[in-house]
Every structure is written in structure tokens, then in C-alpha cells.
Amino acid sequence: MPEFVLEAFQSTVTMTTLGALDSSAVPELDADAEAVLHVDLDHMKSVFKYQTDSADVLDVDASDLKYYVNTTSWPTTLNPANAKMDVGAFGSGFADNKKFVAHDFTRYLADELFGTHQGVDLFNNEVALLQNLRLICGSGAAGRTWYDIVATLNAVSTTAVALANADESGDKYTTNADDSIENICRVLHRQIASVAPERFTPITDSASPQSLPFAVDDIISFKLIINPAANQHSLTGVAEIAPRSYKIKLVMKTAANIANTEVDAAEQ
Numbered sequence: 001m002p003e004f005v006l007e008a009f010q011s012t013v014t015m016t017t018l019g020a021l022d023s024s025a026v027p028e029l030d031a032d033a034e035a036v037l038h039v040d041l042d043h044m045k046s047v048f049k050y051q052t053d054s055a056d057v058l059d060v061d062a063s064d065l066k067y068y069v070n071t072t073s074w075p076t077t078l079n080p081a082n083a084k085m086d087v088g089a090f091g092s093g094f095a096d097n098k099k100f101v102a103h104d105f106t107r108y109l110a111d112e113l114f115g116t117h118q119g120v121d122l123f124n125n126e127v128a129l130l131q132n133l134r135l136i137c138g139s140g141a142a143g144r145t146w147y148d149i150v151a152t153l154n155a156v157s158t159t160a161v162a163l164a165n166a167d168e169s170g171d172k173y174t175t176n177a178d179d180s181i182e183n184i185c186r187v188l189h190r191q192i193a194s195v196a197p198e199r200f201t202p203i204t205d206s207a208s209p210q211s212l213p214f215a216v217d218d219i220i221s222f223k224l225i226i227n228p229a230a231n232q233h234s235l236t237g238v239a240e241i242a243p244r245s246y247k248i249k250l251v252m253k254t255a256a257n258i259a260n261t262e263v264d265a266a267e268q
Contacts, residue, residue, distance in 0.1 A: 021200070022065070022176070023193035031223055031247040033088030035101050037080070038260050041252040043073040044220070045211035047153075048185045051173070053207040066165070066173040067185035068209050069157045071150065080145050080224050080248045081130075081137035084261055087247075090117040096261045101246055102133040105226050112241045113233070130267050137224065145224060156184055171209075188212055188220070216257075220250040 051066040081102040089099065090107035106129050107117035114122055123129060139146040154160060156174050163172040174183050181187060189212060192199060199213035227243040253259075 021193040021197055022190055023197070024187070024190035025194050026191045029221055029223055029247050031088075031245040033104065033244070034086045034247040034249060035080075035083035035104075036086045036249045036251055037078055037083045038253045038258040039075055039078070039220075039250045040073075040255050040258060041214060041216055041218075042255065043075065044214050044218075044252055046070060046073040048188055048212045048214075049209040050185065050189055050212060051167075051207065051209040052203075065176055065186075065189070066167070066209070067156075067175065067183065067189065068171060068173050069153055069185050070171075071153050071157045071159075074150065074153060076139065076150070078146060078260075079134055079138050080246070081134045082260070082263060083246070083248050086249070097264045100261075100263075101137075101224070101226075101248075102130045104246075105133055105244055106130060108244050109228060109232065109241070112228075113236045113238060127267055133226070134263075137226075149222075152182060153184060156182065185212070214252055216252060216254060218252045220252075221247050224248050 047070055049068040049070070051068065052064065082100045084096065085099045085101065085104050089104050090111060094103070106123070106126065107120055109129070110119040110122065111117040113119065120126060135144070137145040139150065141147060142151070155162065156178075158171040158173070160172050163174065165175065166172050174186060176186065178186070192212060192214075196213075199215070203213075204210045224246045225243050226246070228241045233240045
């Protein structure tokens with residue numbers, strides 16, 4: 001069949017609607033002090049993944065993006081009480097293995113009870129205080145910091161029993177239908193889109209799940225609030241001691257550059 005061309009019909013148009021990313025500003029996290037733990041960048045990429053395709057081209061569909069959390073590579077031995085102080089520490093000049101959150105909070109108690117952090121040695125159970133801090137910030141049971149963090153991840157993981165959505169491989173996932181702060185991978189995805197949208201430029205040309213575009217020195221932060229034991233203030237008759245808050249920063253490094261300090265054997 002012949003084809004006929006009408007040059008008079010030629011048209012050039014310009015869009016007035018910009019393509020937009022689903023993003024969310026990174027919230028402020030106010031804390032009394034800050035401390036650092038190193039985590040493996042490749043592990044974080046393995047834990048947090050998303051899947052997108054061009055099947056329906058309908059942003060009204062809450063299932064357009066799928067978020068996967070595979071906890072297999074999530075670190076199980078980290079303890080926020082062993083995060084190294086970075087900002088706002090009590091005192092300075094200490095050895096690296098005496099700069100942890102556990103040490104800082106003990107110095108804070110001394111400062112509140114005795115008027116100076118130098119009063120730590122007045123405690124006759126310093127090691128017991130450090131061990132208790134590591135216990136309550138660890139992973140042994142519900143109500144302890146790292147245990148609860150892992151539980152939060154497990155609730156939206158690829159093996160979460162309670163999740164209704166599953167892909168062809170049987171891996172569970174979440175979608176934008178869950179806009180809560182507990183939808184961890186979605187929260188991270190939207191924050192990356194807010195502060196570094198250019199990282200989504202080279203996404204894989206595939207409908208398979210791909211890693212969130214983390215990079216070396218990226219940080220995942222959360223707040224740790226430590227309360228003194230009940231009636232701690234009565235030891236010296238001071239006013240009730242307020243809790244102290246810490247921003248715990250999980251700094252992503254290549255495996256060769258992870259440098260978390262070992263705990264002093266005498267404190268274990």
C-alpha cells in the first residue's frame with residue numbers, strides 16, 4: 001500500500017509537566033551526642049532492594065514499586081553501646097576502646113552525680129555498669145536495642161509471614177500502600193530520591209530487584225535514648241537524672257575499611 005506524507009501537518013510540542021520522583025526530605029535527628037559504627041556497604045546493598053518496571057504506566061497504582069528487605073546480610077553482632085563517640089562526648093584523650101557510648105553514658109552519670117565526669121572511679125561497679133549498658137542495647141531479647149531493630153526489619157523482610165505480597169520466587173515485599181515509617185526500604189528509597197536523585201540515573205535495565213544506590217560514607221542514623229536506672233539520683237541526693245540521647249550513625253564502608261574498635265577484654 002502506498003504511503004502519503006503531508007508536510008503541512010508537521011508538529012513540534014513541549015511538555016509542561018515534569019517527571020517527578022517519589023521522595024521525602026531526611027528528617028532532623030536531634031540528640032545530645034553522636035557515635036559511629038561501620039557497616040559493610042555491599043551488605044547494605046544486599047539488604048535493601050527495590051523493583052520497578054514500565055508495565056502499567058499508572059502512578060495511581062500503589063504497587064508500582066516493590067520494596068525488598070533481605071536480612072541475611074544485616075549485621076547481627078553490632079551493639080550501639082559500642083559505637084565510638086564522635087560528637088558531644090564527655091571528656092577527651094581516651095584510648096579508642098574507652099570512647100564507646102557505654103563509657104560516655106557512665107561518665108554522664110558521674111557528671112550528674114558527682115559534678116564531673118572525672119568521678120567515674122567513685123563507682124565501685126564500673127564494669128557492671130558497662131556490661132548492663134551493653135546488655136540493654138544488644139540483641140538478646142525484646143526490648144533491647146539491636147534485637148528490636150532486627151525485629152523491625154524482619155517484619156518487612158522477604159520472609160515476613162505477615163506480609164501478603166509475594167513475587168514469583170516467593171519473596172515477600174512491601175509497596176507504597178504502606179506509607180508508615182516501618183516500611184524501612186521505602187523510607188530509605190524516598191530519602192535517597194530527595195538528597196541524591198542523580199543516583200537513580202544508571203538503574204539496571206531489568207525488572208528484577210536491584211539494590212538501593214548507596215555509596216561509600218553514606219550513613220543510616222537512628223536515635224538511642226538511655227535512661228538511668230530507677231532512683232539512680234538518690235545515690236548522692238541530686239535531682240532526678242534526665243535520659244541522654246545519642247545519634248547512632250551506621251557509616252557504610254568497603255569491607256577493607258571497616259574499623260570498629262574491639263571491646264576491652266577486661267570489660268567483658
